[in-house]
Amino acid sequence: MNTMQGVLLSAAFTTLAATGAAQAQVKVGFSAPLTGGQAAVGQDQIDGFTLAVEQLGGKFGGKTVTVFKEDDQLKPEIGNQIVRKFIEKDRVDAIVGLGFSNVMMAGLKQIVDSGTVAIATNAGPSPVAGPACAPNVFSTAWQNDGAAEAMGKYVQDKGYKRVYLMAPNYQAGKDMLQGFKRFFKGEIVDEVYTQVGQTDYSAEISQLQAARPDAVFVFYPGGMGVNYVKQVSQVGLMAKTPLFSVFTIDGTTLPSQRDAAVGSIYTAMWDAALATPENKRFVDAFQARYKRVPSEYAATAYDAAQLLNVAVAKAGGNTSDKKAFAAAVKAAGSEFKSVRGPFSFNTNNLPVQNYYAFEVGKGSPQPVVKELGVTLANHKDAYYAKCAAR
Secondary structure (H helix, E strand, C coil), X not given: CCHHHHHHHHCEEECCCCCCHXXXXXXXXXXXXXXXXXXXXXXXXXXXXXXXXXXXXXXXXXXXXXXXEEECCCCHHHHHHHHHHHHHHXXXXXXXXXXXXXXXXXXXXXXXXXXXXXXXXXXXXXXXXXXXXXXXXXXXXXXXXXXXXXXXXXXXXXXXCEXXXXXXXXXXXXXXXXXXXXXXXXXXXXXXXXXXXXXXXXXXXXXXXXXXXXXXXXXXXXXHHHHHHHHHHHCCHHHHCCEEXXXXXXXXXXXXXXXXXXXXXXXXXXXXXXXXXXXXXXXXXXXXXXXXXXXHHHHHHHHHHHHHHHHHHHCCCXXXXXXXXXXXXXXXXXXXXXXXXXXXXCCCCCEEEEEEEEEEXXXXXXXXXXXXXXXXXXXXXXXXXXXXXX
């Protein structure tokens, strides 16, 4: 079996509305990692998007919605094949999800060349925010550096002098550490990159302990974050060296990390603890529907559906004019009600949004998360001036 056959045979075809694809009026292709160690990240995106579509009665802007769902397996070559299928076979009006940064970058040229509207709900690689930006490529998530920039500012403001950095060795990992360093002005004791998908950090933790920094900043999404936090807690490092993180402790990982994460602080553009009316309605509905707390990945996908609903209405239901539909998506960014609070698209189609700090405290049966406040307000990424598209 070749790789593409594997994709097609394993792909789940999901019809959220009662009609088939031939009768669909708005078609959406949703790609995310749905198997392997990062499956929870992908599933939360699917569930957040599905919840919003259900709440909208299976319609965007009054038009029936059909969703094609595919598993990119966190493999760039698979993601690239899925994008081609969405564009050439399914002829979708919009592609949502787009996986991790390495997967998004693999399919980017096809998306830009096709003019099809694409909305990232997880990845935010720096090239897409700068020279590789495009009028039809959007994000309801973040530019990768953003949350890390907020943490760099938080750690700087708290007066820490010597910080140790760790992340997986791929585009997002490099973006995160770069973002932290942009706002933290103290000493970087070391900057360590580990393999994507790594499960055992014992060797790196031994090196970290020997370095004796004032604090640690890490980026380990999904299963990597579960393993990392458990392992630093097991060796007693959490009590000795403060742990600051982004995309490491969230709704997908905290149920497994449990007390191992207590005492850590993270920054994000959203959390279930965020007190906005739209967020309370979203969190309550997600918990009622799926019996778990949503993550930021569910929130960004939920927002993507709300955005498309407004955009299709603004386009008068005509999504066949790709340039006009992309313009409608851009305009809708300032009109839909995001669960994170303030939201708009910058000139590069990435979000202008707040970043908040959150602390994990002890609770029963699960730890509790408390908002510490806004760290960066209405924050723009560091690359938008390099984007020629407007």
